[in-house]
Amino acid sequence: MRIFWRPFGFLRRLFKVESCSVTKSESLIPLAWTSLKHSKAPDIFLLDQRKRFSTMPEIERDQRDSELFSPPSDVRGMTTLDRTAFNKTVTIPTLKVRKEIVNKLMRSLKRAALQRPGIKRVIEDPEDEESRLIMLDPYKIFTNDSFEEAELSILKQLNVSPQISKYNLELTYENFKSEEILRAVLPEGQDVTSGFSRVGHIAHLNLRDHQLPFKHLIGQVMIDKNPGITLAVNKINNIDNTYRNFQMEVLYGEENMMTKVRENNYTYEFDFSKVYWNPRLSTEHSRITELLKPGDVLFDVFAGVGPFAIPAAKKNCTVFANDLNPESYKWLLHNCKLNKVDNKVKVFNLDGKDFLQGPVREELMQQLGPLSKERKHSVHIVMNLPAKAIEFLSVFKSLLDGQPRGSELLPIVHCYSFSKDANPAKDVQQQVEAVLGISLDPCSSVHLVRNVAPNKEMLCITFRIPASILYKNQALDLENQEDPPPFKRQRTDKAFSEEKTTIA
Numbered sequence: 001m002r003i004f005w006r007p008f009g010f011l012r013r014l015f016k017v018e019s020c021s022v023t024k025s026e027s028l029i030p031l032a033w034t035s036l037k038h039s040k041a042p043d044i045f046l047l048d049q050r051k052r053f054s055t056m057p058e059i060e061r062d063q064r065d066s067e068l069f070s071p072p073s074d075v076r077g078m079t080t081l082d083r084t085a086f087n088k089t090v091t092i093p094t095l096k097v098r099k100e101i102v103n104k105l106m107r108s109l110k111r112a113a114l115q116r117p118g119i120k121r122v123i124e125d126p127e128d129e130e131s132r133l134i135m136l137d138p139y140k141i142f143t144n145d146s147f148e149e150a151e152l153s154i155l156k157q158l159n160v161s162p163q164i165s166k167y168n169l170e171l172t173y174e175n176f177k178s179e180e181i182l183r184a185v186l187p188e189g190q191d192v193t194s195g196f197s198r199v200g201h202i203a204h205l206n207l208r209d210h211q212l213p214f215k216h217l218i219g220q221v222m223i224d225k226n227p228g229i230t231l232a233v234n235k236i237n238n239i240d241n242t243y244r245n246f247q248m249e250v251l252y253g254e255e256n257m258m259t260k261v262r263e264n265n266y267t268y269e270f271d272f273s274k275v276y277w278n279p280r281l282s283t284e285h286s287r288i289t290e291l292l293k294p295g296d297v298l299f300d301v302f303a304g305v306g307p308f309a310i311p312a313a314k315k316n317c318t319v320f321a322n323d324l325n326p327e328s329y330k331w332l333l334h335n336c337k338l339n340k341v342d343n344k345v346k347v348f349n350l351d352g353k354d355f356l357q358g359p360v361r362e363e364l365m366q367q368l369g370p371l372s373k374e375r376k377h378s379v380h381i382v383m384n385l386p387a388k389a390i391e392f393l394s395v396f397k398s399l400l401d402g403q404p405r406g407s408e409l410l411p412i413v414h415c416y417s418f419s420k421d422a423n424p425a426k427d428v429q430q431q432v433e434a435v436l437g438i439s440l441d442p443c444s445s446v447h448l449v450r451n452v453a454p455n456k457e458m459l460c461i462t463f464r465i466p467a468s469i470l471y472k473n474q475a476l477d478l479e480n481q482e483d484p485p486p487f488k489r490q491r492t493d494k495a496f497s498e499e500k501t502t503i504a
């Protein structure tokens with residue numbers, strides 16, 4: 001919820017057979033399907049009976065399939081998890097065969113065999129150890145007449161009787177995936193939460209109002225169904241506080257907010273309740289890191305716990321990383337040590353404006369000063385505080401006024417912003433231009449980072465700060481010196497998300 005909630009990587013198995021039992025084999029012509037838990041035959045069976053063993057169209061099949069293999073209907077409305085209430089017995093047709101021909105036969109019975117992830121297709125026959133039972137698809141095989149010609153022919157060839165028997169397969173809570181459990185429990189027709197942000201051992205959910213009565217159950221199911229998750233928390237406010245950390249409530253599990261995550265091969269430790277961390281930014285962190293070359297200088301104005309700073313330092317860049325949150329600062333220092341880059345990162349605990357006017361300005365005076373004529377490396381300034389970063393750009397106006405300028409390679413800014421505009425790239429560029437009082441055309445590029453909410457995008461605008469901004473009162477002299485082309489712009493506003501930014 002990849003929130004744009006990470007689509008639950010639920011490619012794992014659907015069903016696992018925990019316990020199975022075989023009832024006395026009996027002929028099934030016509031087969032009276034029953035669900036042992038429910039006295040009333042489910043509608044799907046009535047449908048089957050009406051259709052008298054004909055093959056169902058796919059769409060109907062999917063619907064019936066989900067009924068047969070979904071949790072019992074009486075779990076609906078459950079707020080305290082009772083795992084035993086998920087026990088359910090479904091009747092599956094089986095074919096008894098000699099064990100030595102099972103493999104050969106299975107190749108020819110692909111269509112007819114039961115295909116449910118986690119459910120064994122061949123099981124032992126409790127009545128005969130020389131035989132095996134092949135589980136068949138209850139929607140395809142109703143009687144021995146349901147086999148196709150080719151199937152009947154191979155059965156005949158291998159001397160197997162096409163007579164089918166029924167087998168009672170017991171499904172338990174373990175056999176259902178979390179989405180199926182929650183769909184069965186939550187009010188019918190309402191959205192089911194099927195995803196979360198994973199931050200180390202913590203599942204971070206963002207529940208909607210109608211899900212709140214079930215919040216503890218939801219947390220418990222998330223923990224049960226996701227190995228390694230031991231704590232489920234729910235976001236209880238929008239992330240609008242200064243330090244961008246979430247207010248959260250524990251849904252289930254042991255309250256331990258100290259966590260450890262791996263991102264792009266680096267390790268970060270922090271207290272998730274006190275700092276900002278978003279697993280959905282890993283691609284963006286590596287995109288920026290890839291733009292950097294060894295020897296470049298990186299100023300990270302809103303550094304958090306270090307996901308830009310640490311990879312950049314590992315790439316042999318000189319890094320100045322800053323965060324106003326004392327907890328972020330603490331964990332940033334810790335993570336620099338943890339990743340063995342503490343000698344390459346200077347860490348600050350300042351307001352972004354003071355950082356830019358202090359340590360950044362001082363370093364820029366060196367980097368761009370008279371002794372820097374031959375400087376080949378680039379200077380990058382990352383500003384990831386999307387709700388506000390653009391406001392901080394005004395600090396660049398006249399930042400180096402009166403300072404001698406030796407290098408033509410001016411700093412490159414990567415500034416993040418949100419936009420709800422129909423043309424978000426244009427909107428962000430215009431916002432930056434309004435703060436700087438200049439036109440950036442054609443010297444900037446905008447990258448779509450992610451969709452944050454319906455109609456709300458997070459973007460990154462990249463541009464080289466014009467000399468006329470940094471050295472405002474030297475504009476006359478310096479404007480005659482042409483700024484190097486900052487980017488080869490390859491985007492159209494429409495296709496901005498696919499652009500590649502090339503830094504000159």
Ligand SMILES: C[S@@+](CC[C@H](N)C(=O)[O-])C[C@H]1O[C@@H](n2cnc3c(N)ncnc32)[C@H](O)[C@@H]1O
Nearest residue numbers: 242243244276302303304323324325351352384
């Ligand atoms: C959106 S987070 C980004 C953190 C990190 N760069 C990342 O990508 O995960 C913004 C960070 O800016 C910090 N912050 C907020 N206001 C700030 C300010 N005025 N000056 C410096 N840092 C600030 C917050 O504490 C938070 O860690």
